[in-house]
Every structure is written in C-alpha cells, then in structure tokens.
Amino acid sequence: MICLGIETSCDETSVALVENGRRILSNVVVTSADFHRKHGGVIPEIASRMQLQTIDLVAKAALKEAGVNLKSVKLVSVTSGPGLLGSLLVGISFAKTFSYGLSIPLIGVNHVISHFYANFLENKSIDFPFVALVASGGHTSLFYVKDFNKIELLSATLDDACGEAFDKVAKILGLGYPGGPVIEKLALKGNSGKVKFNCSVKKNELGFSFSGIKTAVLYYAKDLVHTKKKLSTGHARDICASFQKTVIETLVEKSIIACKKKKVKNILLGGGVIANKSLRDRFKEASIKNNLDCFFPSMKLCMDNAAMIAGYGFQLFKKGYCSNLYLNHDLT
Numbered sequence: 183m184i185c186l187g188i189e190t191s192c193d194e195t196s197v198a199l200v201e202n203g204r205r206i207l208s209n210v211v212v213t214s215a216d217f218h219r220k221h222g223g224v225i226p227e228i229a230s231r232m233q234l235q236t237i238d239l240v241a242k243a244a245l246k247e248a249g250v251n252l253k254s255v256k257l258v259s260v261t262s263g264p265g266l267l268g269s270l271l272v273g274i275s276f277a278k279t280f281s282y283g284l285s286i287p288l289i290g291v292n293h294v295i296s297h298f299y300a301n302f303l304e305n306k307s308i309d310f311p312f313v314a315l316v317a318s319g320g321h322t323s324l325f326y327v328k329d330f331n332k333i334e335l336l337s338a339t340l341d342d343a344c345g346e347a348f349d350k351v352a353k354i355l356g357l358g359y360p361g362g363p364v365i366e367k368l369a370l371k372g373n374s375g376k377v378k379f380n381c382s383v384k385k386n387e388l389g390f391s392f393s394g395i396k397t398a399v400l401y402y403a404k405d406l407v408h409t410k411k412k413l414s415t416g417h418a419r420d421i422c423a424s425f426q427k428t429v430i431e432t433l434v435e436k437s438i439i440a441c442k443k444k445k446v447k448n449i450l451l452g453g454g455v456i457a458n459k460s461l462r463d464r465f466k467e468a469s470i471k472n473n474l475d476c477f478f479p480s481m482k483l484c485m486d487n488a489a490m491i492a493g494y495g496f497q498l499f500k501k502g503y504c505s506n507l508y509l510n511h512d513l514t
C-alpha cells in the first residue's frame with residue numbers, strides 16, 4: 183500500500199510517498215529557515231504563509247520523484263500535532279482535500295512519535311518492546327514502546343526542549359539560528375573542562391530540564407563580556423563544548439536509566455538533536471557498555487520529514503485506526 187505523508191508542523195513543508203510503511207519512494211523537504219534566521223527563531227506567520235505557497239509544488243515534486251500517479255495512493259497520513267497551529271492547519275487542510283478528492287482514507291498522526299518511527303524506514307528489524315528518546319526543537323521525551331499503538335510516555339522536559347536550548351544558547355552567543363549545527367561545530371574546537379554547566383533534575387530520575395542551563399550560559403557570557411569587554415571565539419568554543427557535553431551526558435544518563443527500569447534491550451533515538459555526531463558517538467559507547475542495541479535514523483531522517491509521518495500513519499491504519507474529515511489539530 184502506498185501512503186502519501188504530509189508534514190508541516192514547524193518551518194518545513196514536506197511530502198513523501200512510502201510503501202508499506204517501510205520503503206521510501208520519495209521524501210521531499212523544503213524549509214523556510216532562511217526567512218527566520220534574522221529573527222533568531224521561527225516566526226509562525228512566516229512559516230505558515232510559506233507552507234501555503236509551497237505545499238502543492240512539494241506534493242507534485244514528491245509524486246514525480248516517486249514515479250507514482252495519484253491512483254496508486256491508497257492512504258493519506260498527516261501530522262495533526264503537536265506543532266504551530268497555522269502550519270498544522272495548512273497540512274491538515276491539504277490532506278483532507280487529497281483524501282476527499284481521491285476517496286481514500288485519512289489518518290492524523292503524532293509528530294513526536296513519528297520521529298522515533300523514522301528508524302523503521304531504513305529496513306532495520308527492531309524488536310518490541312523498546313525505549314525511545316525523542317530530542318527535537320519542541321520536545322524531549324522518553325517513551326516505553328510495546329507496539330506502534332501501545333506507547334507509554336515515561337518523561338518529558340519540565341521546561342525548554344533540548345533543541346530549544348541549543349537554539350537559545352546560540353542566540354545568546356550571537357551564533358544564529360538553528361543553534362544545534364553551529365554549536366556542534368564550535369564545540370569540536372572547545373575545551374569542555376574550562377566551564378562547568380549542569381542540567382540534572384535531582385527530584386525526578388527520568389525528568390529533563392534545559393531552561394536552567396540556558397540561563398547559566400546567559401549569565402556566564404554576560405559576566406565575561408562585562409569583565410573582558412568581548413566574548414572571544416575561544417570563549418564561545420569552550421561554552422559550546424561544555425554546554426553540549428552536559429546536555430548529551432544528561433540525555434544518555436536518563437535514557438540508560440529508562441532502559442534498565444523497563445528491562446529492554448533496544449533503544450531508539452529520533453528528532454533533530456539526534457543529528458549531533460558527538461551525541462551519536464556517546465550513545466553508541468554507552469549502549470555497548472550497558473549491553474543495549476542503539477538505533478538512530480540517518481541524519482536526513484532525524485530532521486522533520488514526511489516519510490516518518492507516512493510510515494507511522496500506515497502502521498496505525500493497519501491496526502484499524504483512521505481519522506475523518508473532522509480531523510483537527512492536536513497541540514498537546
């Protein structure tokens with residue numbers, strides 16, 4: 183069965199065609215990031231306007247690249263949330279039109295869960311149950327997964343998401359948006375031992391909190407500027423290295439605790455932050471040490487894309503789930 187997936191939860195517009203939830207026939211992604219950069223973060227109004235202007239072109243490109251005609255599409259899967267309201271509505275309206283026009287079923291899926299589903303798109307055979315960590319611009323969540331429709335949320339961030347912290351720290355240091363890739367680059371040349379940051383949550387062994395570390399970076403940078411008049415490249419590199427190391431260690435530590443608690447052998451990662459190479463290396467190392475199999479999507483599938491939406495939608499549809507034309511956004 184060929185499923186057409188649509189993803190418009192943030193600043194990307196993506197349409198994909200995926201066969202039987204596993205084989206990607208096409209996965210076209212365009213982003214409006216360039217238009218947000220000068221504002222230091224995503225401007226929802228700009229994002230949704232760009233999505234409205236581009237979604238039909240992206241869909242045409244995806245169909246063409248897959249070599250698929252409309253008659254072969256048997257299911258439409260769309261991100262119904264969480265995400266930016268206006269952006270979600272563009273994708274949902276487009277999906278409804280497709281479903282109605284072609285008389286094919288429609289399914290709305292959760293964006294966060296789709297992030298770890300991305301692992302199933304690369305022909306991996308992964309046994310249930312497993313623990314999944316999603317670290318993106320909007321979420322940092324740990325799940326216990328027994329099946330595609332039996333998913334327990336173990337913990338989520340108490341405040342800022344992990345990727346959001348990367349973006350805010352980059353903004354504080356004047357490094358631009360998005361923050362993750364540029365912090366990763368600078369961290370490579372920095373000394374993580376020069377400054378000490380912390381983001382542990384003592385009260386909850388699985389809980390995450392990234393707002394405190396962002397504020398600590400803000401005060402540290404302000405103090406440096408105050409005493410030395412200027413934040414040097416060396417300082418910025420050391421701050422990035424220390425910030426990144428602290429965040430990664432926290433993600434690894436909590437994920438391993440979750441795996442031990444739930445007695446699983448597999449851990450799946452997903453979301454934009456998982457594109458970070460130091461994080462991937464550190465997870466590999468910790469997994470070997472703790473006798474776990476660790477899975478992460480290829481770099482491209484870590485970021486927002488419609489293939490993960492098409493794939494996960496197919497799995498839910500196979501289990502009997504379906505939406506209708508009353509499908510609405512779900513911001514939770």
Ligand code: KG4
Pocket residue numbers: 192317318319320321344345346348349360361362363366453454455456457458459484485486
């Ligand atoms: O999953 P995603 O594409 O969108 C959301 O669902 O939010 O994640 C975007 C987030 C941004 O906050 C970005 O800074 C972060 O992922 N990110 C990274 C890296 N690449 C992207 N964070 C750390 N290291 C990276 N290499």
Ligand code: ZN
Pocket residue numbers: 293297318319453454485486
């Ligand atoms: Zn995402």
